[in-house]
Structures are given as C-alpha cells and as structure tokens.
Amino acid sequence: MNRLLTKTAAIMLALLLVLTASSQVRAQETSNQAGAAPAATGPDTETQTIENPPLSGLDAPSFEPGFGARSYLLPKLQINEAVDTNRAGTLGNNTTIKGVTRGLGSLTLQKLWKTHPLDVDYSGGVAWYQGTGKTYQLHSLGAVQRFLWRTGQLALRDSFSYLPTGNFGFNSYGGAGVLTGGTSGSGGLPGGPGLNNFGSTVNQPRISNSSIVDITESISPRNSVTLSGGYAFNDFLDNPTGYVNSQQVSGQFGFNRQLSRHDQIALSYGYQAFHFPNQGAGSFNSNVFQVLYGHRITGRLDLQLGGGPQFIHRYFWKAAGPPPSATPVSNSFITGSGRATLTYLYSAGTNLNLTYSHSANAGSGLLAGANTDAIRLGLTHQLTRRWTASSDIGYSYSKRILNSATTQAGNASSYRYWYAGGTLRRQLSRHLDAFADYQYDSIGFASGICTTSPCSTGYGRHVGLIGLEWTPNPIRLE
Numbered sequence: 001m002n003r004l005l006t007k008t009a010a011i012m013l014a015l016l017l018v019l020t021a022s023s024q025v026r027a028q029e030t031s032n033q034a035g036a037a038p039a040a041t042g043p044d045t046e047t048q049t050i051e052n053p054p055l056s057g058l059d060a061p062s063f064e065p066g067f068g069a070r071s072y073l074l075p076k077l078q079i080n081e082a083v084d085t086n087r088a089g090t091l092g093n094n095t096t097i098k099g100v101t102r103g104l105g106s107l108t109l110q111k112l113w114k115t116h117p118l119d120v121d122y123s124g125g126v127a128w129y130q131g132t133g134k135t136y137q138l139h140s141l142g143a144v145q146r147f148l149w150r151t152g153q154l155a156l157r158d159s160f161s162y163l164p165t166g167n168f169g170f171n172s173y174g175g176a177g178v179l180t181g182g183t184s185g186s187g188g189l190p191g192g193p194g195l196n197n198f199g200s201t202v203n204q205p206r207i208s209n210s211s212i213v214d215i216t217e218s219i220s221p222r223n224s225v226t227l228s229g230g231y232a233f234n235d236f237l238d239n240p241t242g243y244v245n246s247q248q249v250s251g252q253f254g255f256n257r258q259l260s261r262h263d264q265i266a267l268s269y270g271y272q273a274f275h276f277p278n279q280g281a282g283s284f285n286s287n288v289f290q291v292l293y294g295h296r297i298t299g300r301l302d303l304q305l306g307g308g309p310q311f312i313h314r315y316f317w318k319a320a321g322p323p324p325s326a327t328p329v330s331n332s333f334i335t336g337s338g339r340a341t342l343t344y345l346y347s348a349g350t351n352l353n354l355t356y357s358h359s360a361n362a363g364s365g366l367l368a369g370a371n372t373d374a375i376r377l378g379l380t381h382q383l384t385r386r387w388t389a390s391s392d393i394g395y396s397y398s399k400r401i402l403n404s405a406t407t408q409a410g411n412a413s414s415y416r417y418w419y420a421g422g423t424l425r426r427q428l429s430r431h432l433d434a435f436a437d438y439q440y441d442s443i444g445f446a447s448g449i450c451t452t453s454p455c456s457t458g459y460g461r462h463v464g465l466i467g468l469e470w471t472p473n474p475i476r477l478e
Helices: 002-026
Strands: 072-084 098-111 118-129 134-149 152-163 206-218 223-236 246-258 263-275 283-297 301-317 328-347 350-361 370-382 387-400 414-427 432-445 458-470
Antiparallel strands (some): 072 098, 098 118, 118 134, 206 223, 301 328, 328 350, 350 370, 370 387
16 A cells, blocks of 8 residues: 555656646647637636636636735624534434534635735634533634646645534534635545535544645646645544544546537546544545536536546455454445536526535544535525525435444444525624524434444434624735
C-alpha cells in the first residue's frame, strides 16, 4: 500500500509539472477558431463568477456575483433559542423537551488579486444546553487560494469543522435553515460526499478536515484536463468515544470536452484509500471511473449527471481481534458510483437545488466504511419584499463495507438517516432579520445493532427555534 501511494504521488507530481510547463508554452500560441483559450476555471477577476467550470473539477458553477468584482469582508451575527426533544441524540423514545441557546457568527472574505484571489468563509459560535450546563463549540471553515494563469489555475483548498454532531442536516446549528450561507471550501473529490457525516447518535465533538490541491489546464479552446489530490480525516475527541476515526487519501484525473455553449462531457478516474487507525477493522480502497455530462443555461439552470463502475478492494480480519488470533483476508467487489445535481433559478427570489450521490466513504464514525446513497433538496422562495420561505430535505442510506462491529452501530449492516425542515424569515430593517425554523431528524439501524431485547434501533427528533440575525454592509477592502 505504501508503495502504491508513493507511486501515485510521484505520477501526480510529474503530471502537475508537465501540465504547468506546457501551459506556459500554450499561453503564447493562438487558436485557429477563437484566439487563446480563456482561463479554464476559477473566478473571473472582473466579474468574480465561475460560468462553466470543467465537470471533473472541484469548482461549482456560479449564477451571479455576490458583491461584484471587488474585495470585501462580510460579518454576520446571530442568536437563536431552540426547544429540542432529543438534544443528546440518544436512541429510544426520548420526548423530554429541553432548551438550547446558540450564539453564532460568520465572516466571509473575498480578496481579489489579479493572479491569486482568495476566498475564506467561516461560521461558528457556542451552543449552551440548558439544564445540563454543557456548552459546545461550533466551528466551520472553508478556504480556497487560487493561482491563475492564462489557460488554467492551481487551487489550494481546505475545509475544517469542529462540531458536536454530523454535518448532514446542520443539526449542530439547529437546522439546515439557520445558516443563510454555507461555508465554502473543498468539500470532497467529485463523485463522493467528501467529509459528510451522515447522522449522529449522541453529542460527540469531532474534528474533520479535508485538504486538496488541484490543477486545471486548458489544452485547447474546447478541451481541458484536471488533476487533484488530497488528504482528509475524522477524529472523535472524547475518550472512549465509541466512534470510528478515519483517514482518507484521494486522487483524481479528468478530461473535459466542451460540446457547445451549453453542453459539456467529461471522463474521470479517482482513487481513494480509507484507513481506520484505532478500530482494528481493516482498510479498503476504491477505484472509480465515471462518465459525466453537464448542461448549463447561464443565469438560469445547471444540470450535471455522472456515473460509472467502482472497484473496491478491502483488507480485514476473518475473526475478531488482531493477529495471531485472527486471519487476514482481502477481497474485491464491483459496485456502482454516481452523482447528479440540478440548480434552477426560476426568478431572483426563487431557486431550487437538488443533489444526489452514490459513493464510498469513511462511514461517518458509525460504520467502518460505507457505500452511501445521499439525496438533498433545497427550495427558497421570496413571498413578499420582506418575507422569505425555504425548505430543506435530506435522506441517506449507508451500507457497511468492512464486516466489523462498532460500538455505535453494533453488528448492524446499515443505517438510514433523514431530515426535513423549513424556515420562515422576515426582514425587520436593512440589516436585521427575524426567523423561525423547524426540523425533524430521524436515524434507524438495521437488525444487529444490539443483542438484547427490547432493543432501540433508532430515534426521532423535533427541533424548533426562533432567532435574530444582523448583517451589516460589506466592508470594502482596497
């Protein structure tokens, strides 16, 4: 495995050097059809938008600029008060209603330099659980530093979070509708949900981080290639935690072809290696091949579809415990991978976002690796000049890859987690909003989670809250 990772890193470094060197030569050439190829991706230094980035890359298309082509700093402050029927996230029929008070803030930085723009987005604060006196910190940070040249870009991305629960459904913050803007950052390599933690059973602080280096290069006006590599980990802090720590190494290569003004196709190959240092459950790696298609109408609609085979090779112990009492086993199997996204702007006040992915991941701390189907639907509609309504629904189903029992899931082979919520927001003044939010979360495990009867295999959780958010004018940075 170490040899394979070393060879993979060496090949990726060589490709990076070749692509970077060749870009300097092609920057001096002219195209037969439309002049020199434009920058393949990254923010336009005049409009700060990403019109139609390569499908195999990490940049998502942008429909409209946030605050125009200028550098700015945007702070926000928020306070909310919630009632929660299962704020600890314990299994079983827990209907005790308790209060949670949160003080939150966010800071968005957009710094435009001609060849190396920087984007940073932070959200965080504290949550005080009334009655128990426990206080949890909340931190989410995303940063992207780009280095642009005429035909492409090199991007350094990092996504960090320190949260008491999983980030699928945003229940650490009280619900998906509480944050008016998500943190930017690297997320994960295309074809997978990255560091998403699909569900939690208790308040368990965890540190998650994903660091990615990626390069995009136009090799002609219609063709481009992408190359990326990264390292990610999940680390649960309480000892003993009962959760499964994980480490992930990833790499991906893609070729993109612009068919027309609105249509694009791509081919991609990705490699991922997952390790569980404290579990003793083994490890696995995946090789993913995908064909991607994208259709985009500027300012209105963006559709992306992709899928292909996924080859998984796993290493584990046939019996419980480490050698010599256990027998090492390795085997392989083939499954599918896929992703789909639909973004539709009906008007300036109405938009819809639908995403779906099927991919291998670390198992969210509940399982030792998982194949997960995840779907999320978000809808926002401006009712009047001052009133806005939004809804957010998500569902995930995770099936374990390594046949190893864990403390949180027992010997359950799978679990499902879903949430549904809505938010009503009213603008009180130019800088002050009031909002009310409700969200329901549910988690359920397959048989095998416990060996005694009666057995609690899941829970449902209701959260309702009200809050105020203050957003001053963005601060211009000269």
